[in-house]
Amino acid sequence: MRDAVERAWTRSIAEGALPGLADDVARPAVEVERPADPAHGDFATNLAMKLARPYRMAPLAIATQLSGQLAREATEARPATPIATVEVAPPGFLNIRLADASLEAAVTGILADPAGWGRVAPMGSRSVNVEFVSANPTGPLHIGNARGAFVGDLLCRVLEAGGQRVTREYYFNDSGGQIRNLGASVAALRRGDPLPEDGYKGDYVADLVAALPDDLWESASARGADTDGIVGHWAAGRVREGIERSLAELGVRFDVWTSEARLHDEGWVERAVQRLRDHGYVYEQDGAIWFRSTDFGDDKDRVIYRSNGEPTYFAADIGYVTEKFSRGFDDLIYIWGADHHGTVARVRNAAEAMGYDRNAVRMLLYSWVRFVRDGQEVSMSKRAGEFITLDELLAEVGVDAARWFFASRGATSAIDFDIELAKKQSNENPVYYVQYAHARIASIMRKAAESGLTPASGVDGALTGAPEAALARAVARFPEVVEDAVAAEETQGITAYATDLATTFHGFYRDARVVDAADPDRSAVRLALASATRVTLANALRLLGISAPESM
């Protein structure tokens, strides 16, 4: 629909009915919205009012011209001409109404190709790397990691819906100081010594000790051996396997796991720094090696190698950028907690300094979840062993409810997560409302089959009743919802739409008897419509990674 309005506008300009825009005027975006009031039609656009100022024309005059152009386009003999009427409404709105035939065609199309319903035209077939979660393997994932996992996976799904090729990547450090620290904690418990002052105190440390193989412990504790390093490396590997299992429970699978140590071992960091040096963005001061980040607007330069020769975390980031691009990705997306926003600029700056397009390196920051219980903030600390694990959360609220919870909220909205409230609300989660509608339709289909009724293969010319038309309109809206979600890289619109469609269906169910042996023809049409609704709900849920049950 947006395209149709856009076409009418450009054609009007081409035919001289409307002036072109001056070069120095920003071209207004064509906005098409769904009016809340059905009296305003199926679509409405305020384009004429937006053009009033640059054109120095009355909005109504522009609207009249656009309206005529739109109507002419609709009557041209093209197979898919969905517009029935176009009205001009003061102060300059265009209210567009769809032809029933277009709704019927949409429904018939769903029945013919259920899997393809809601698939949008690719908005660019780029190869995208999405890195998320990336928690270091010093302990199990806790509920603080949940948001990043869901936000990242949902973004990937939306990108895939838009035709992009997505690689899900997890980055971790299995050789740093915190890993040694974990190793030290495990080793201490194994010896029967007290935990180090800043050691890890969670119950899972004891589990690690119990699982520590004897032969590994013998070689690790031998004279002169790097006990903490060896034990830590082993523990990190084991913890990482647990993390992978937890993520699989969430329905999140990663394509690539990258270790920070590997980036150093394979020389990625060194080569990246050399590249910066070649471009003249590296200098030495106070014994440390610096990146001239200020050349790109940063407020200070950043250390790459400390004066003791050790690389910083930032050094690995730089190497990682080149390593990722070397694999042929067009875009790199990082899903980070908002507490990382300070590092956004320097990484993008370094990418630009190395000759990459800084716009190809994007960071999506999600707000941190604040955990409270009875109004008191609960701290999440792996080291102190005070945390609720992701596995425990899932056992309480369920994967579908948790997914819906995050899919229906913007990534940047701050969330107070009350643990007791979450358990309580999991039973009232709207996801069940949507799933119920799906299961109800499945049940209706079973019932119909028992009565010897089958859905019609098409509904052309048959959507005459008000309940039918209302449901068909709701169903037909789905592709645009997906399009908007893809364009905005957000999923809230999909959850809102699915809820709305479920509501519309329940109303239809109330007003229209679907299974009626006395009227098989009408039943066939209504079954077809119900079937199309079921497909739409299932596809919407699938896009979010949520199950669509046949019964509940």
Place this chain on the structure above:
RNA sequence: CCGCCCGUAGCUCAGUGGAUCAGAGCGACUGACUUCGGAUCAGUAGGUCGGGGGUUCGAAUCCCUCCGGGCGGGCCA
């Protein structure tokens, strides 16, 4: 002190490059079919969109300022 994010109904949150945006769910209250799934449906109450100022024909939305909350400003990760 500086920078970024946030403040919308009792609660949890949508809407945020203007108009046809004051919304949803939950909670509260009043009702509904002896037939297709009541995890449903119909309805009621509830908000000066944190406060103030500005731009505009029009601001929850853009600008300024104040208040409140979160997070950053390491040769930490």
